[in-house]
Amino acid sequence: MQIGFIGGTGEEGMGLAYRFALAGHACVIGSRAIEKAEAAVEELKAKDAALPITGAANAEAAAADIVVVTTPYSAQEATLPGLADALAGKIVVSTVVPMSFEGGKASLLAVPEGSAAEHEQALLPGSTVVAAFQNLSAKKLLKGGPLDADVVVCAADPDAKKQIMALAEQIKGVRGVDGGPLSNAKLVEGITVLLVAINRAYKTQAGIKITAIQ
Numbered sequence: 001m002q003i004g005f006i007g008g009t010g011e012e013g014m015g016l017a018y019r020f021a022l023a024g025h026a027c028v029i030g031s032r033a034i035e036k037a038e039a040a041v042e043e044l045k046a047k048d049a050a051l052p053i054t055g056a057a058n059a060e061a062a063a064a065d066i067v068v069v070t071t072p073y074s075a076q077e078a079t080l081p082g083l084a085d086a087l088a089g090k091i092v093v094s095t096v097v098p099m100s101f102e103g104g105k106a107s108l109l110a111v112p113e114g115s116a117a118e119h120e121q122a123l124l125p126g127s128t129v130v131a132a133f134q135n136l137s138a139k140k141l142l143k144g145g146p147l148d149a150d151v152v153v154c155a156a157d158p159d160a161k162k163q164i165m166a167l168a169e170q171i172k173g174v175r176g177v178d179g180g181p182l183s184n185a186k187l188v189e190g191i192t193v194l195l196v197a198i199n200r201a202y203k204t205q206a207g208i209k210i211t212a213i214q
């Protein structure tokens with residue numbers, strides 16, 4: 001399966017591309033600038049030259065089978081409408097957390113649609129948006145080695161949700177958890193703001209695990 005990343009040159013896009021490429025998927029790191037995408041690919045290939053990762057413009061990454069949005073929330077409005085036709089009929093994964101940092105403190109931004117994922121769905125009416133991976137530390141993804149974390153997946157479409165839960169489980173040490181409808185994405189996005197404070201207090205890269213489910 002080919003997986004494209006819109007704004008894939010940041011830590012989150014690179015970290016997920018690294019893990020999905022390790023699982024054997026062809027990953028396309030998208031960027032507004034092809035040189036930046038190529039530099040990101042070079043950095044990942046320095047870990048393992050055989051990784052199936054290429055760099056491209058965002059529009060080319062949008063042609064992949066599944067597309068993951070890894071831009072900041074503030075970039076969605078300008079970035080996604082131009083890709084709506086290319087993304088129609090596909091699963092689009094939102095990893096985005098609408099967060100601001102002021103005076104070193106993280107806060108969740110109010111999103112008129114409810115969450116960054118629902119904003120994405122409004123901008124991409126022909127796509128099936130699935131919210132996932134917001135609580136995984138990009139630094140840990142990039143570092144390598146097994147994780148010990150759940151990925152809560154929210155979507156309106158049950159089949160798309162199952163597909164992304166299965167994709168999450170291809171990252172070693174990750175369990176996909178059904179988080180219900182896309183409207184629950186705001187709760188999952190909010191947990192990331194909490195994790196930022198926990199990370200600061202405990203000087204770590206924390207994740208979440210849901211108890212009492214098989």
Ligand SMILES: NC(=O)c1ccc[n+]([C@@H]2O[C@H](COP(=O)([O-])OP(=O)(O)OC[C@H]3O[C@@H](n4cnc5c(N)ncnc54)[C@H](OP(=O)(O)O)[C@@H]3O)[C@@H](O)[C@H]2O)c1
Pocket residue numbers: 006007008009010011012013030031032033036037069070071072073074075078079095096097098099133134135136137138139192
């Ligand atoms: N970092 C984490 O640990 C983490 C964990 C969970 C979720 N997330 C979420 O994942 C997303 C990406 O996080 P990140 O830390 O990788 O972010 P980032 O480094 O700030 O941004 C990722 C990429 O987005 C593109 N971008 C930035 N501003 C843009 C703009 N105005 N218009 C279009 N593209 C723009 C840039 O790519 P080009 O310049 O190459 O186009 C940039 O490299 C965020 O929404 C974040 O909330 C992050």
